[in-house]
Amino acid sequence: MAAPSPRPTVSANYIVLNEEEFLPYSIRSIYNVVDEIVVVDNGSTDRTLEVARSFAKVRIYHSDARDFSALRNLALSHCRGDWVMVMCADEVFYRDVEEVVPRLVRDPEVDAYTCRYYHLMRSYYYMQNCCDHDERYRRIFLFRRRPGVRYERPVHQVLVGIGPHVRDSGLYYVHYGYTKDPVLILERWKLYAELEGNPGIYDQLDPQHILDDRPLHPFRRPHPEVIRDYIEKKAAERAARGEKLFRKPPPDPEGDGSCM
Secondary structure, three states, X not given: OOOOOOOOOEEEEEEEOOOOOOHHHHHHHHHHHOOEEXXXXXXXXXXXXXXXXXXXXXEEEEOOOXXXXXXXXXXXXXXXXXEEEEOOOOEEEOOOHHHHHHHHOOOOOOOEEEEEEEEEOOOOOEEOOOOOOOHHHEEEEEEEOOOOOEEEOOOOOEEEOOOOOEEEEEEEXXXXXXXXXXXXXXXXXXXXXXXXXXXXXXXXXXXXXXXXXXXXEEOOOOOOHHHHHHHHHHHHHHHHOXXXXXXXXXXXXXXXXXXX
């Protein structure tokens, strides 16, 4: 009787800079489906490295590069898995990732998989997505590691060299980046502008109002299991301070989250 083929291995990779708040939940959400986690730190001064070191599968590297593709490519160069799961520290998957990813990586015909995400905005209960299947919020998150795969562009990087066979995974995660302190969001915008050759365009903005004109849609889905208690605690604290967007929206009369 032939021996079963070895299980394909998966490397997760992160590039991080002062990501202590959401990083532990992000790592926990994918921890059981990856064999190693490569973290490239870009100069964190908070507890990010302490958090990363608390996970046995993590290997940490350092770089002071300003170019996001250079950082991603450094992380990719240290990955040893058959597949690579590319993550940001403020992305948290739902538990079904543990069932689905092991099945996805066994398909010999696929080069990469996309997933969708809920792009929260200003609050834990509002998002930019107009519906569950909003195509603006879909990206490649899992790809087969092979020579020539790399990232290009210093900001809003693009993955090239992955091969033509890309399928949707059916998975979702929640993106918490725009629920952070507006001061931190504005700092990130300024860095993006500098990398794109437009330094100074955000210098006169008031961080407390930079997201005021964003259209909001209620996020009525439950938060991922691994972060749910933390979010409910933080939301209660902010609602108690009078922040209206941190009160849960009313129930959806339609209830299906479908696109119009």
